[in-house]
Amino acid sequence: MKAITRGLRAGFIGLACTVAATSYAETVLTIGTVNNGDMLRMQGLASAFEQANPGITLEWKVLDENTLRQHITRDIASGSGEYDVITIGMYETPIWGANDWLVPMENLPASYDIDDLFDSVKNGLSANGKLYALPFYGESSMTMYRKDLFDKAGVTMPAQPTWEFMREAASKIHDPANGVYGACLRGKAGWGENVAFITTVANAFGGQWFDTSWEPQIASDAWVTAVNFYVDLLTNYGPPEPFKNGFNENLSLMNEGKCGFWVDATVAGSFVTDPSQSQVADKMAFAPAPSQVTEKGSGWLWAWALAVPVSSDDKDAAMKFATWATSKEYSALVAENFGIAAVPPGTRNSTYENAQYMAEASFAQTTLEQMNKATPEDSTLEENPYTGIQFVTIPKFQAFANKVAEQLAAALEGKTTVEQALDRSSRLVRREMVRDGYIK
Structure with a gap:
């Protein structure tokens, strides 16, 4: 009652x-x-x-x-x-x-x-x-890809792909005239949607949310490079209006056979390999989430x-x-x-x-390895003061990260530049960190 x-x-x-x-x-x-x-x-x-x-x-x-x-x-x-x-x-x-x-x-x-x-x-x-x-x-997160399309394009997935490799693969697989998009990635605004994903990309490029003094680093060269890479990848080789797509939208695209690859949550493995849900269940293969400058923080937990x-x-x-x-x-x-x-x-x-599970769940080994690699206490190339890989475990994060999410979605939609979006984001995050006493 x-x-x-x-x-x-x-x-x-x-x-x-x-x-x-x-x-x-x-x-x-x-x-x-x-x-x-x-x-x-x-x-x-x-x-x-x-x-x-x-x-x-x-x-x-x-x-x-x-x-x-x-x-x-x-x-x-x-x-x-x-x-x-x-x-x-x-x-x-x-x-x-x-x-x-x-x-x-x-x-x-x-x-x-x-x-x-x-x-x-x-x-x-x-x-x-x-x-x-x-x-x-x-x-954690992993790379889910159409092995048949990779084979047709003559592309072999390495044991540890980089984002540069994935961009090259997307350019060879992208075939929008036939309803196939090279890359499907989260673009929908939300701290658990685009921010979670983009943070792992930034981590892989050597970025982090804060330095050891809690100064925001999201307008740093590493973040600018990472987010420009992400926007360029989806603009050239992604589905239409990728800023509308979160986990569930990309899952639908993948299951309809419209994605060359999708980097997202390992939990999706059981759905993309389920013949009752996926039109390409027998064509799916799995690899770690892409790294770049570092593997640290490239896959979330x-x-x-x-x-x-x-x-x-x-x-x-x-x-x-x-x-x-x-x-x-x-x-x-x-x-x-x-x-x-x-x-x-x-x-x-x-x-x-x-x-039996390991034999029947083709994604299970990759899931296990990715989860074992994820270290929230050591998630970035340079030292940071926080716990978390795709988020920062402080009370205010949810509030300011949702605002950052809107800026990132606007950059993906072409309403602002990446540099402008990250500069605005850095200033609003710093203001909140000063208010909460993290920065004097």
């Missing part, structure tokens, strides 16, 4: 909730999640949870990534209790957990096997030694995870659902209904110790 007063809610801060079997009476859990394919699978399979837990009804709010973040951030900051389970990631979790806005993930059943989770994922979802969200899936806000009125039931949806039991349910290659990737060691 949603009628508990705000004063009573405060008493739950920091309370560890158990997930033991409990009788529930007319409990409605509101779940906020992103409209990515794995989450849509979760929604489709959730009737199994409801059947096993009489009295609990699940109410879904499935939104695009940018909208979800706006809604959940507003809800968590106000403590309004709109959501019982929220889908958040490695950026929000440690910040919100440290603020006591999330219920610690403690007293989990032994069958959950928390030690099976990747250490890098657990660390990214923790604050002050406590886990505050359970990983639904984890990811992320996990979408389920957390329970302290403002939820039904914490026990919410914890029970979050535990179920991130468990080995749930993975087995996915495998049974969609095939083993579709199980949520990037969270459990046991997934990658499963010979």
Whole structure:
């Protein structure tokens, strides 16, 4: 029920909730999640949870990534209790957990096997030694490419491609008259959309968000070179209006056979190789995310995870659902209904110790290697003061990075130059860093 007063809610801060079997009476859990394919699978399979837990009804709010973040951030900051389970990631979790806005993930059943989770994922979802969200899936980024088109063009993918190599490949594959675009990359504005991707490109070119004194570096030569390269690549060899394309839009283009290559989240592997979704499932191959000056920070690290806000009125039931949806039991349910290659990737060691999974998921080895290479504590060529690869784990990042995202999208659309976009971005970021006391 949603009628508990705000004063009573405060008493739950920091309370560890158990997930033991409990009788529930007319409990409605509101779940906020992103409209990515794995989450849509979760929604489709959730009737199994409801059947096993009489009295609990699940109410879904499935939104695009940018909208979800706006809604959940507003809800968590106000403590309004709109959501019982929220889908958040490695950026929000440690910040919100440290603020006591999330219920610690403690007293989990032994069958959950928390030690099976990747250490890098657990660390990214923790604050002050406590886990505050359970990983639904984890990811790095990789290069997904049409091997048939590469072969036809006489292009051989190296073990570690560079961005210069990918540009050359795009120029040979690009065939818009026949509906094939050399490169598909994120261009849609949003800190989790174009900024996340472009940051890894900038990292690869030797850039970083801040120097060790927290002075913004996004107007540096490395960023200017990287973003000009990105804009030029998509302008010459990308699909029409690439500034409108985020993860889901590029996934659709890839599955329709319209992309020569796509550099994006490793989680896409199960979708681009699924014959029921992809017209080119049997033509896909995989390689690491491109490097350039350095491999550091060229592939990101992320996990979408389920957390329970302290403002939820039904914490026990919410914890029970979050535990179920991130468990080995749930993975087995996915495998049974969609095939083993579709199980949520990037969270459990046991997934990658499963010979059947490794054999049937052609993307699995690349995913594992990319996740193992990702080091949020050492993500750039030069030393930096922050944790994070495609984001910076400080509270103000989301706000100013969304403004930077708009500038980058405008440069891609041709409304401004790259230099102007980065100069404006650098000035607005510096202003926010001065306001927050990072810079004197």
